[in-house]
Amino acid sequence: MGGGTAGWMTATYLRAAFGDRISVTLVESPDVPTIGVGEATFSTIRHFFDYLGLAEPEWMPECGATYKLAIRFENWREPGHYFYHPFERLRVQGGFTLADWWLKLGKRPFDRECFLLPLLCEQKRAPKRMDGQLFEESLDDGGEQPRRTTMSEQDTQFPYAYQFDATLLARFLADYGTRRGVRRVLDKVVDVGRRENGWISHLVTREHGELHGDLFVDCTGFRGMLINKTLGEPFQSYQDYLPNDRAVALRVPADGERDGIRPYTTATAMDAGWIWTIPLVHRNGTGYVYAEEFCSPEEAERTLRRFVGPAAEDAEANHIRMRVGRTRDAWAGNCVAVGLSGGFVEPLESTGIFFIQQAIEQLVKHFPDERWDPALRTGFNRSMARCLDGVRDFLVLHYRCAARADTPYWKATKERAVPPELAERLELWSARLPDESNVNPYYHGFEPYSYNVMLLGLGGHLPSRHRPALDLLGDDEPALKEFDLVGRQARELAAQLPGQYEYLAAMR
Numbered sequence: 001m002g003g004g005t006a007g008w009m010t011a012t013y014l015r016a017a018f019g020d021r022i023s024v025t026l027v028e029s030p031d032v033p034t035i036g037v038g039e040a041t042f043s044t045i046r047h048f049f050d051y052l053g054l055a056e057p058e059w060m061p062e063c064g065a066t067y068k069l070a071i072r073f074e075n076w077r078e079p080g081h082y083f084y085h086p087f088e089r090l091r092v093q094g095g096f097t098l099a100d101w102w103l104k105l106g107k108r109p110f111d112r113e114c115f116l117l118p119l120l121c122e123q124k125r126a127p128k129r130m131d132g133q134l135f136e137e138s139l140d141d142g143g144e145q146p147r148r149t150t151m152s153e154q155d156t157q158f159p160y161a162y163q164f165d166a167t168l169l170a171r172f173l174a175d176y177g178t179r180r181g182v183r184r185v186l187d188k189v190v191d192v193g194r195r196e197n198g199w200i201s202h203l204v205t206r207e208h209g210e211l212h213g214d215l216f217v218d219c220t221g222f223r224g225m226l227i228n229k230t231l232g233e234p235f236q237s238y239q240d241y242l243p244n245d246r247a248v249a250l251r252v253p254a255d256g257e258r259d260g261i262r263p264y265t266t267a268t269a270m271d272a273g274w275i276w277t278i279p280l281v282h283r284n285g286t287g288y289v290y291a292e293e294f295c296s297p298e299e300a301e302r303t304l305r306r307f308v309g310p311a312a313e314d315a316e317a318n319h320i321r322m323r324v325g326r327t328r329d330a331w332a333g334n335c336v337a338v339g340l341s342g343g344f345v346e347p348l349e350s351t352g353i354f355f356i357q358q359a360i361e362q363l364v365k366h367f368p369d370e371r372w373d374p375a376l377r378t379g380f381n382r383s384m385a386r387c388l389d390g391v392r393d394f395l396v397l398h399y400r401c402a403a404r405a406d407t408p409y410w411k412a413t414k415e416r417a418v419p420p421e422l423a424e425r426l427e428l429w430s431a432r433l434p435d436e437s438n439v440n441p442y443y444h445g446f447e448p449y450s451y452n453v454m455l456l457g458l459g460g461h462l463p464s465r466h467r468p469a470l471d472l473l474g475d476d477e478p479a480l481k482e483f484d485l486v487g488r489q490a491r492e493l494a495a496q497l498p499g500q501y502e503y504l505a506a507m508r
Contacts, residue, residue, distance in 0.1 A: 001189060002201060002219030003028030006339025006356045008173035009048065010217055011182045013360045016052050018367075020181060027185040027203060027211060039166050039278045039285045040068060040265040042445055043087045043158040049356050052176070061508045062172045064280040065164035067127050067263045067500060068135040069117045071349065075269040076458055077403040083109060083457035084264065085349075085435040086117035087157045089448045091486070093479045096470060099433055099452040101479040103466035112490075113483050117159065119490040126262040126503035127160040134159070135497055157447075160351070163265060163278050185211065192230045198335040200226065206290035210225070215368065218337045222323040222344070227330070227337040235272055240417050241396050242406045243294075243409070244273050244346050245322055248301045250315040252308055256281055261500040267348060268307070269402070271295070272409040274349060275307055281475035289322075289346050322346065325439045326388040334372070336363055336380070343388040346396060351391050354445055358387055383443070390444025393410045393422040397451070400426070403460035405438060414460075429455060432463055503508075 001007075003026060049059065059065070070086035077083075090097040098114040111118045120127070128134055140392070157367045178184050191204035202212040211452035227233050239245065256279075266277040273290030288304040295303075297319050305312040326343030328462055330336060339361040345351060362383050366376040389404075399413035418426070421440070428438055433452035470476075498506075 001027055001216065002339075002341075003170060004219065004221070004339070005173075005353060006169050006221075006341075007217075007219035008170045008177060008355075009114065009356050009365075010219060010338050010360050012052055012173050012177040012180070013048065013364070015177060015182055016182055017364045023183070024177075024181070025185060025211060025213065026177070026182040027187060027189060027205060027208075029188045030186050031188065039280070040071075040163045040347070040352060041161040042354045042357075043161040044445070045353060046158065048360075059169075059172055060162070060164070060504070061281075063168040064282055065162050065169075066261050066280055068161040068163045068265055068350075069127060069159060070264045072121065072264050072392075073269075073457060075267060075404070076267075076274075076398070077460070080273070083453070083460075084111045084115070084118040084121055085450065085453045086111070086115050086121075087161060088115045088117050088449075089157055089447065090114060090452060091482060093138055093482045094473055096450065096467065097433075097435075097449070098479070098482060099449070099456060100467055100470065101476075101483075102456070103433070103463065104470050105476055105479060105483070109454050111453065112487075114486065115489045116486060116493060119494050121262070121264045123494045124262055124499050125494055126263065126500045126504060127497070128502065129496075130498050130506060135493055139326055143484075160263070163280060163285075165280055165283075166353075172469075182393060185396040188226065189225070192226065197333075198231070200230065200335055209459040214334065216335045216344050217363075218335055218341045219339050221340040222321075224327065224337065224341040226335050227327055227332060227341050231332050231335055233332040233337075234328045235323065235325055236328050237323075238345065238392050238486065239324060241392060241419060242324055242345060242415065243291040243399070243416060244289045245324060246292045246295075246297060246300065247287050247289045247320040247322060247346075248297060249285065249303055249318045249320065250304060250308060250312055252284045252286055252311045253282045254279065256501045257505070258350070261504065263500045265350060269404060269410075270303060270307075271407045272300070274348065275304060281508075287318075290347070291409060294407075294412075326385065329377075330359065330384045331363075331366075331377045331380045338363070342384065345388070345391055345395055348395050348447075349391070351445065355388065355391075358445075359384060366470065376468050384420045386442035387444045388497075389419075390440045390442055390446070393440060394444065394446050394450070394454075395418050396422055397426075397454055398458065400459045401455055401461035403458060405460075405504065426461060429461065430463060432467055 011024050014024050072084050074082040092396040102110045171227045187205040187208050189203045193202040200216045202210045262279045268275045272295035274287050278285040288300045292302050301317050327337050330342040338355050362380050366380040404410045434448050436448050439448050
């Protein structure tokens with residue numbers, strides 16, 4: 001029940017996974033618009049398109065899609081300061097990451113010294129060569145035998161994700177899915193039938209009558225029509241930890257041919273929240289996420305329009321009240337919540353579509369048969385709860401550890417409650433940077449390097465000094481050479497790779 005990105009990603013994935021061994025029906029109201037703010041993604045999203053057998057030239061031009069190499073955080077430490085959170089793991093030298101070495105030896109901003117991707121972001125490069133191959137680099141290790149490798153083969157994350165128009169993606173997947181056997185019903189659901197045990201038996205639609213099924217997937221967004229309103233599964237708010245509960249969004253025209261296309265999402269800190277900027281091919285998606293306690297909707301819209309400038313004059317504002325938290329059990333009875341009905345945190349780290357993908361993949365892994373083994377439902381719920389709670393903690397870190405404290409909003413972020421496990425970790429990270437032994441151990445999309453990036457970039461919770469072990473190793477030269485190597489490789493790649501607009505124009 002429900003279309004949009006969540007509904008059509010679920011329907012097409014289930015069809016790809018199980019073929020005609022199950023039947024998939026999607027019912028969506030022609031009158032309910034999608035929110036359309038989840039336009040930026042994780043690098044794991046490529047697995048979704050690969051699973052469906054969709055190559056980039058098939059879907060990207062249809063969805064206004066661009067490449068995303070990083071998130072750029074502006075003004076979180078102080079006005080004018082910025083840093084990148086890239087899709088790139090930290091290199092290791094002498095058993096310690098370059099972030100550890102940077103605390104001892106670094107001279108320039110840490111992200112530019114430790115990573116390749118920030119320079120490619122600044123020069124608006126695509127992550128691929130014009131022949132479609134993921135970019136390669138020559139790794140010169142200081143006179144020894146050079147070796148060639150791709151970024152995906154290095155000890156790195158996959159180096160890019162996507163930014164796209166979520167409404168266009170849903171439309172594309174609707175066409176793709178119906179051509180492959182998904183039944184689409186455009187109708188309004190007016191009632192929900194129940195079995196004797198309380199489970200859902202069917203949906204009652206205005207024009208198509210009863211739609212019966214075995215398993216029901218709730219993709220009705222913040223309304224949670226099946227999981228919350230019909231089955232009564234409670235919603236657990238994150239509001240004690242995360243302050244923002246509202247957003248206002250604009251669709252702003254852009255000229256990629258004239259200005260180029262930035263291969264990154266921007267999160268700009270403001271007086272009562274932050275503004276996202278997501279560059280697509282023909283427009284920018286932008287919005288102000290804020291706490292109504294500190295800013296009215298009218299003031300937020302004025303702030304956003306001033307931030308965008310003249311291009312915002314004719315743009316229609318979409319005001320959104322966000323439900324931040326998660327449904328206690330995203331799978332209750334024979335109903336699974338996917339997307340906003342299952343849980344949501346503000347889009348500070350582009351996690352909205354990541355949560356959809358995670359729920360779909362976990363549903364396939366835990367898919368039931370006629371026995372309805374409760375262990376499958378328990379495993380799904382445990383996985384999703386840990387994922388959402390882990391992301392919650394990671395976002396709390398952003399506010400707690402940002403050095404900025406110049407407005408009532410930013411002062412309050414330092415006084416707000418912190419989840420107990422995160423509080424313990426923050427105390428530990430006062431002495432040394434995070435590593436695999438002391439970050440959240442459950443899958444939530446973020447690795448130790450991401451915690452390093454945020455602590456070093458935000459600047460409000462830095463370790464008191466570098467690790468003493470680095471002084472006892474006796475030789476800093478290998479680490480210094482690795483910093484030089486990162487810089488040289490970044491400059492070479494920036495000179496070799498096409499601009500993002502150039503690459504996407506050729507794809508179209």
